[in-house]
Amino acid sequence: MTEVPETVQKDGNKPSPEKKSKTEEVMKKLGIPLAVIAALLLFFMPTPEGMSLEAQRAIAIFTGALILWITTPIPIYLTSIIAILLLPLVGAVEDQEVAFGTLGFDVIWLMVSAFILTSAMIKSNLGRRLSLWMITRFGKTPKMTLLVLVIINFVLAFFVPSTTARATLMVPICLILLEVYKALPGRSNLGKVMMLQGVQADALATSGVMTATSGNIIAVGFINDQAGGNIGYMDWLLASMPTAIITMLITFFIGLKLFSLKDESNFHNATNTLKDELKKLGSFSIDEKKAVTIFIFTVILWATGDYQKDWIGFEFSTEQTAVLGALLCLLPRIGLLTWKETNIKWELMIFAAGAYAVGNALDKSKGAEWIIGKVVGALGLEQMNHALVYVVVVFLSMYSHLIFTSKTVRVTILIPAFIALAKTLGMDPVPLALAAAMTMTYTITLPPHSKVNTIYFGTGYFSVLDQVKYAIVTCFIGACVISLALFTWFKVIGI
Known part of the structure; x- marks a missing residue:
């Protein structure tokens, strides 16, 4: 069997630590002094005309936190804890519940549940079995195999709410395929296009499903809380999945043009080898049966949310459904996980709580609106046609990953800013913010832009160019x- 790449460890398939570039090392050293200086300057400068004192203090804390989140001299969750502590302490918010209450937001519970559902999928081996079965059943030619791998990525997005988890499920399967096809790293176009489309499919599928990454969930929280939206699981799916599928189909065929498969001919006996891998999994385990039952039940509840009140007299919200699915995974006898196996990333929960805290402080103090008003004036956006503003925002959001490598940090910075922009211009903030949020997972340009990129790049099958x-x-x-x-x-x- 093909060895798992160095970026994917055998113990849990976790990515190994990434080597920092010189730029990142310099940023790390300068992060704390830059954050402190910027925050103090903003805090003690004369309050600009039209800005409240609370807004000035909120902006100061947000700016300091933003610098620390980007440069990461300390873990991002520590920055969030500092921000949560400072907001009420310095008077950036009148009620400390605005800062300390964010850990109880419903979207935090949704994120916790997403991690539990991911752990269930990985422990049960259901994702690996599904992938191998689809390839052996439908991947009769190289092009069909590539298409099946894309479809698998899109299917897994519904059940595995983690981009990195899906990549660590898919890469070993791709390596098995490429070994069978005798595709050499760096030389084989099949290897290039398979791995690059793996990166793409992971990102685009994530864009299509609200629960496929915590960044989407955080964005929905901002849209519903600050823009007055009512975006749920099916709203996101209906809005984003068609765009993800259309983009993937167009770029799938472009990839086959960029990396021609004409000279690839070593495709014999591939199906038999993959069938052997599937056989090694044995018959359906009890854990797999439990996992598939829980996942199907959860997805049905999400899909029927708009009709449940008419059918049964009450409605399960997106968050309630996720928590119910997580509960079923943990219940004795019914479930398949213990609490220790859930692998909940509490540092991400704390980070998200801090992100909401500073975002809400900016919103309630009108600091975000003041900043956006100045930006609008400087760029002349207020003279632009609203349709052009929509397009500019989408493209800015799409390519913002070239500056901010973290999806969650980008969401925290940009979504509240775009909501404030829409309010300033008299536009409906919900569709603008939703469209921007749909671009946040397209972190596909360079290997360091996401862990998924690094995992696939570590296989050696494609270059940075x-x-x-x-x-x-x-x-x-x-x-x-x-x-x-x-x-x-x-x-x-x-x-």
Whole structure:
């Protein structure tokens, strides 16, 4: 069997620590002094005209936290704890519940449940079995195999709410395939396109499903709390999944043009080898049966949320459904996990709580609106046609990953800013923020832009230049498709 790449460890398939570049090392050293200086300057400068004192203090704390989140001289959850402590202490919020109450937000519970459901999928081996079965059943040719791998990524997005977890499920299977096909790293176009489309499919599928990553969940929290939206699981799915599928289909065929498979001919006996891998999993285990039952039940509840009140007299919200699914995974005899096996990333929970705290402080103090008002004036956006503003925001959001490598940090910075921008311009903030949020998972341009990129890049099958070429095309097409959906599809589904 093919060895798992160095970026994917055998003990739990976790990515190994990434080596920091010189730029990142310098940023890390300068992060704390830059954050302190910037925060103090903003805190003690004369209050600008039209800005409240609370807004000034909220902006100061947000700026300091933002610098620390980007440069990471300390873990991001520590920065959030500091921000939560400082907001009420310095008077940036009148009620400390605005800061300390964020850990009890419903979206935090949704994130906790997502981690539990992910752990159940991995422990049960259900994701690996599904992937191997689909390839052996439908992947009769190289192109069909590539298409099946893309479909598997999209299917897994519904059940595995972690981009990294899906990558660590898929990469070993891709390596098995490429070994069977005798595809050499760095030389085989099949290897290049398979791994690059793995990166793409992971990112685009994540865009299509609200619970596929914590960044989407955080974005929905901002849209519903600050923009007055009512976006749920099915709203996100209906809005984003069609754009993700269209973009993936277009770029799938472009990839076959960029990396021709004409000279690839070693495809014999592939099916038999993959069938052997599937046989090694044995018959369906009890854990797999439990996992598939729980996942199907959870997805049915999510899919029927708009009809439950008419059918049964009450409705399960997106968060309640996720918590119920997590509960079923943990219940004795019924479930398949112990609490120690849930692998909940509490540091991400704390980070999200701090992100909400500073975001809400900026919103309630009108600090975000003041900043956006100045930006609008400086860029002349207020003179722009609203349709052009939509397009500019989508493209800015799409390519913002070139600056901010963390999806959650980008969401925290940009979504509240775009909501404030829409309010300032008299636009509906919900479709603008939702369209921007749909671009946040397109972190596909360079290996360091996400852990998924690093995992696939670590296989050695594609170069940085290969990734840049394919990603530039994908991001441009994705932004165009989402922009078009804003003016057409969003209106059809009532957003």
